[in-house]
Amino acid sequence: MAIKYYEESGQFHLYNDEVSYIFMRLKNGQLGQLYFGKRLPDIPDYSYLIEESRRDMAACPDEDDIFFSLESIRQEYPSYGGGDIRYGAYEIEWENGSSITEFEYKTHKIYKGKNSLLGLPATYVEDENEADTLEVILKDRKNEVKIILSYTIFGNFPVLTKNARFVNEGEEKATLLSAFSCCVDFPDKEYVMMDLAGAWLRERNIRERRLDYGVQSVHSMRGCSSHQFNPFLALRRENTDEFQGEIYGFSFVYSGNFLAQAEVDNYDVTRVLMGIHPNGFRWELSKGEEFQTPEVVMAYSGQGINYMSQTYHKLYRTRLARGVWRDRVRPILINNWEATYFNFDETKILDIARTAEKIGVELFVLDDGWFGQRNDSTSSLGDWCPNLNKFPDGVKGVAEKINALGMKFGIWIEPESVNRNSELYRNHPDWVLGDLDRNISQSRNQLLLDFSKEEVRDCIYGMIADVLRDMPVSYVKWDMNRSMAEVFSSGNDKTYQGKVRHKYILGVYSFYDRLTKDFPEILFESCASGGARFDPGILYYAPQGWVSDNTDAAERLKIQYGTSLVYPVSSIGSHVSASPNHETFRDISLQTRANVAYFGTFGYELDITKISEEELEQMKEQIAFMKMHRELLQKGTFYRLKSPFEGNITVWIVVSEDQKEALVGYYRAFQPSNAPLSRLKLKGIAGNKKYLINGTEERFGDELIQIGILTSDYSAGVWKKGKDGQGDYMSKLYYLKEE
Ligand code: DGJ
Secondary structure: OEEEEEOOOOEEEEEOOOEEEEEEEOOOOOEEEEEEEEOOOOOOOOHHHOOOOOOOOOOOOOOOOOOOOOOOOOEOOOEOEOOEOOOOOEEEEEOOOOOOOOEEEEEEEEEEOOOOEOOEOOOOOOOHHHEEEEEEEEEEOOOOEEEEEEEEEEOOOOEEEEEEEEEEOOOOOEEEEEEEEEEEEEOOOOOEEEEEEOOOOOOOEEEEEEOOOEEEEEEEOOOOOOOOEEEEEEEEOOOOOOOOEOEEEEEEEOOOOEEEEEEEOOOOOEEEEEEEOOOOOOEEEOOOOEEEOOEEEEEEEOEOHHHHHHHHHHHHHHHOOOOOOOOOOOOOEEEOHHHHOOOOOHHHHHHHHHHHHHHOOOEEEEOOOOEOOOOOOOEOOOOOOEOOOOOOOHHHHHHHHHHHOOOEEEEEEOOOEEEOEOHHHHHOHHHEOOOOOOOOOOEOOEEEEOOOOHHHHHHHHHHHHHHHHHOOOOEEEEOOOOOOOOOOOOOOOHHHHOOHHHHHHHHHHHHHHHHHHHOOOOEEEEOEOOEOOOOHHHHOOOOEEEOOOOOOHHHHHHHHHHHOOOOOHHHEEEEEEOOOOOOOOOOOOHHHHHHHHOOOEEEEEOOHHHOOHHHHHHHHHHHHHHHHHHHHHHHOEEEEEEOOOOOOEEEEEEEOOOOOEEEEEEEEOOOOOOOOOOEEOOOOOOOOOEEEEOOOEEEEHHHHHHOOEEOHHHHOOOOOOOOOOOOOOEEEEEEEEEO
16 A cells, blocks of 8 residues: 655545555645546556547636636546536635635645544554555635545555545635535446435335436435435445446445435546535634545455455444444344333333243343433423333343343433423523524434534433433433524524534534443444434444344345445344234244344344244244354355345355354245246355355355256245245345354
């Protein structure tokens, strides 16, 4: 890995064994982009890649050079203007109303390692030799404003990270109207854009579309990264599949409003922008102030989509997630939400806990409803003290009794929200987001607290920290159950209002930061009505997240499969719930429900006091199985083999780093009639190793890769002895162990 600067050509080349990223100073002082992709030889001058062309109607900044037009030059961090008519990476409004800027290269520095971003989550290094960083300083010709562009290249990942910082050193105010974190101009448009789209209960389904002229985008204006779109997009070549071909990933380490777009201009250049959504964003910088954009993680794979995903998985599992739980296997938990909803008391909770302990569950999670007077969603958010009607000895009493059973105790919180029917709201009605003289929309009977304000955060923090200090809490589920609607911060002036959405997210991060520092042993799981805030930003604080409120195994296949495009198995909160399922009313066998949930942080979420002894026995076996394989599942390399978005069969496999063991999950939605014979060819395992499959059959890796496992006995409606494996929503695991 290296970062080279060639003074004569003005060229920067950032590279490691797999990728190159090259840009240079242009003759007008701006930065021009030359290349991003598979590693190229390190030569001092690639400037021939700048394609200057005469376009008669184009604006040219230099009147003596009609070939030099920003309209046709690929740029590093452009603004609209000076001839570039595409969407810019930033827009600054000066005091006179002009938004014309001329940022020119001034200097740069290169250093080992990677600095953290003030107040923002970001990937990190543990040793400075893991990465090199370049900071390029640009300065406006007229005003004393700088832009510092930061780039980090990792040695062991085909990844480059980018962010930008704006610093105002002059008297003139500079108001940022937009400030994206990265811009990449690709020289052609022959790409298929992949993104993750959906809604509540069907988050992160994979979507693909061919790029075409104009803008195609994903975004959130909901104040959270959202159920609807994830802060991620990828561009792949048409013939790229899971195992071959080129793909470029863009993943935004941020949990609030975002915009990620690919703009194809009429010369077939594709400009990718990713950053904070400009809508509602207006950030005034006075002298001495600065603005830091969040980080974008750009990944390149020349070996298909899986390799891009594996890159993100490993980077995010080991160099984004932090804390003591980063590398620990996750406890098998039981959560009472789908078992009881709000309807529980100490007796019920302890009944569930006692039964759970008998089958080997390690952690009991007390979900919503333990505080204030909360018996439904209409009251008490904001009143973070235990409900003594439900728990005569307080929640502390329950926690201690659960500990005495030999299980850890975890608790649910929703710090950002308040019900009108709460002591907190009655005392501080002005602490909510919204214009107090106008209507403020409720969602799930709740309002959002103005987390941009320190005093609001401090008050909530005090209450929650008291609870966590008072009792033995090992796990916290941080929920957030609504989008932002009317965004206004009362008591603050006009200039503050354009900052509220971002300051709110910075407030969430500082709250998380405080919690994780004060309670370093607690395992945090993020949640937002399921998966509305499942993003890299939150992963920095909480190493696992609840991917969806939909616990139906058939739907979960799609959700987990889509989520795996970017996020590691260790981050995917997945539980076995009741059948028929509460969201889809579908019946699926206990075995298939577990077979899906194993590929995540495993747990149960149903009333196990009401199920048969036979099913309890089965769960006991499942838990023993998970305990045996969770190290492999949570740290192994994950491959998608067959997509639920393309057919009846879904398959994935996790292979240990040393390739000595692997676990295949094979799922069939519908029972076909008299179907053809089928084989499943494996990937990721070692061809020259001999594996024992499910403790019975021996096969060489090469056989399993070239010929595959025979799966037709499970999929064909072919008559077999017994009924094992027949019917809809059937699944099967294959555990491979080197002989
Ligand atoms: C939404 C979450 O996704 C659920 O798991 C549960 O915690 C409820 N909120 C509680 O209100």
